[in-house]
Amino acid sequence: MVGLPARGKSYLSNKLMRYLRWLEYSVKVFNVGQLRRALARAKLAKSGVKEDQSAAFFDPSNPAAYKLRTQMAEECLEQLITWLKRGGNVGIHDATNSSRSRREALKRRVEKEPGMKLVFLESMSTDPAVIAANIAVKVSSGDPDYAGMSPEDAKADFLKRIQHYEQSYEALDSHGDESHLSFCKVIDVGRSVTVNNIQGYLESRIAFYLMNLHITPRNIFFSRHGESQYNVEGKIGGDSDLSPRGWTYAKALPELVQEAVGDAPLTVWTSTLRRTGQTASGLPYPKLAWKSLDELDAGVCDSMTYDEIERYYPEDYASRDEDKFNYRYRGGESYRDVVVRLEPVIMELERQENILIIGHQAILRCLYAYFHGLSQEDLPYIKIPLHTVIQLTPKAYGCDEKRFPLPIEAVDTHRPKPQPKTAATAPAATSGGSGPDTPSLEDAMTSAPPSQMRPQGVA
Numbered sequence: 001m002v003g004l005p006a007r008g009k010s011y012l013s014n015k016l017m018r019y020l021r022w023l024e025y026s027v028k029v030f031n032v033g034q035l036r037r038a039l040a041r042a043k044l045a046k047s048g049v050k051e052d053q054s055a056a057f058f059d060p061s062n063p064a065a066y067k068l069r070t071q072m073a074e075e076c077l078e079q080l081i082t083w084l085k086r087g088g089n090v091g092i093h094d095a096t097n098s099s100r101s102r103r104e105a106l107k108r109r110v111e112k113e114p115g116m117k118l119v120f121l122e123s124m125s126t127d128p129a130v131i132a133a134n135i136a137v138k139v140s141s142g143d144p145d146y147a148g149m150s151p152e153d154a155k156a157d158f159l160k161r162i163q164h165y166e167q168s169y170e171a172l173d174s175h176g177d178e179s180h181l182s183f184c185k186v187i188d189v190g191r192s193v194t195v196n197n198i199q200g201y202l203e204s205r206i207a208f209y210l211m212n213l214h215i216t217p218r219n220i221f222f223s224r225h226g227e228s229q230y231n232v233e234g235k236i237g238g239d240s241d242l243s244p245r246g247w248t249y250a251k252a253l254p255e256l257v258q259e260a261v262g263d264a265p266l267t268v269w270t271s272t273l274r275r276t277g278q279t280a281s282g283l284p285y286p287k288l289a290w291k292s293l294d295e296l297d298a299g300v301c302d303s304m305t306y307d308e309i310e311r312y313y314p315e316d317y318a319s320r321d322e323d324k325f326n327y328r329y330r331g332g333e334s335y336r337d338v339v340v341r342l343e344p345v346i347m348e349l350e351r352q353e354n355i356l357i358i359g360h361q362a363i364l365r366c367l368y369a370y371f372h373g374l375s376q377e378d379l380p381y382i383k384i385p386l387h388t389v390i391q392l393t394p395k396a397y398g399c400d401e402k403r404f405p406l407p408i409e410a411v412d413t414h415r416p417k418p419q420p421k422t423a424a425t426a427p428a429a430t431s432g433g434s435g436p437d438t439p440s441l442e443d444a445m446t447s448a449p450p451s452q453m454r455p456q457g458v459a
């Protein structure tokens with residue numbers, strides 16, 4: 001990262017980390033400020049520098065502090081490089097890196113590592129209101145640099161720190177000495193992005209993502225469709241209509257949404273399946289139906305109950321319980337596949353303002369995990385109950401959340417994560433993985449209902 005303090009570097013670092021992690025890269029942010037606080041006490045005691053956080057520590061004319069800050073940025077980079085060598089994909093060096101000499105030093109160090117690439121992401125703000133808001137977040141968010149200080153003193157000190165950095169700040173320049181570097185310069189997040197010497201798939205993805213971000217305050221609402229006929233019957237997938245209780249929810253939804261949104265503009269996104277369209281039918285807002293929002297495709301298991309799947313496809317049922325994120329239904333999809341298919345939806349969501357998505361259980365789990373940065377392991381078990389609107393409000397470091405459950409009864413379609421079997425409860429292992437009482441895959445196929453008779457091995 002490159003940029004003066006209070007220009008949203010940590011915001012962009014964390015946002016990028018969440019996005020890339022969601023796309024299954026292994027990503028970590030290495031924040032020099034945190035390292036400074038962790039290492040400072042001991043080193044400072046030796047170096048004779050009294051304070052590690054007050055503005056004086058950031059004064060470029062204070063040689064001892066300058067040396068220490070340089071050492072800490074280098075130490076942080078070393079930690080990042082070690083982590084990459086152990087298998088990480090993207091390490092984010094979250095520091096000001098605001099002078100050419102510092103960036104040159106980073107470049108020289110990274111060039112020594114075969115196969116590592118360096119891309120600078122500079123965050124600039126020209127809008128005084130955005131800078132003021134960033135300063136307010138820093139001094140009011142319990143930042144450890146200002147623990148025990150009054151907000152006024154903290155703000156005054158932080159402003160002084162910024163002034164110190166401004167004395168030596170050199171922005172990335174695509175026409176000057178740094179024109180050979182790979183970089184993206186983001187000006188007033190959402191207003192302008194300059195891309196220089198960006199090459200390769202991952203770099204381009206990052207640049208494209210940054211181009212789509214904005215920081216205009218907004219809300220994102222999620223709701224599953226009203227209870228469907230299949231939900232009542234315990235069947236998965238399909239394209240059934242709403243149940244009578246589902247219709248009651250669809251009729252109650254406009255009032256709830258109107259209360260939450262007020263007069264602000266809103267766009268409603270649905271899938272192309274009947275149950276989401278029916279749920280959205282009374283909402284007086286522009287609507288868009290996305291094929292990408294259709295529910296996870298359960299392949300040969302579509303329209304079965306979980307009990308039927310266990311009976312006819314016992315090995316698949318067990319595999320799904322073992323690794324639900326990666327399990328792909330025969331002829332259908334896995335959660336992993338759904339994440340890939342939802343990537344354009346995420347990109348468009350980032351570009352938009354207030355959006356209400358009327359979606360499905362698996363789809364909303366994937367989207368929800370992106371906004372909250374949840375792991376792949378937890379993602380398929382997130383609770384997204386029927387007849388509940390979830391409001392997410394993006395904030396500097398994550399999202400605030402409110403849930404609005406409507407008092408309209410519905411079945412519970414959430415299946416908890418199975419507990420790992422202990423030695424005492426686990427069945428004895430048999431060849432093929434099926435117990436004596438469990439039908440084999442062959443049995444399952446020959447006794448499967450006709451609608452499920454499909455060729456094997458199509459996964």
Ligand SMILES: O=P(O)(O)OC[C@H]1O[C@@](CO)(OP(=O)(O)O)[C@@H](O)[C@@H]1O
Binds near residue numbers: 296298359
């Ligand atoms: O991944 P699991 O937990 O099976 O949840 C996904 C399932 O949720 C369901 C309901 O059981 O979603 P939906 O109500 O949107 O139709 C199924 O259609 C879908 O297969």
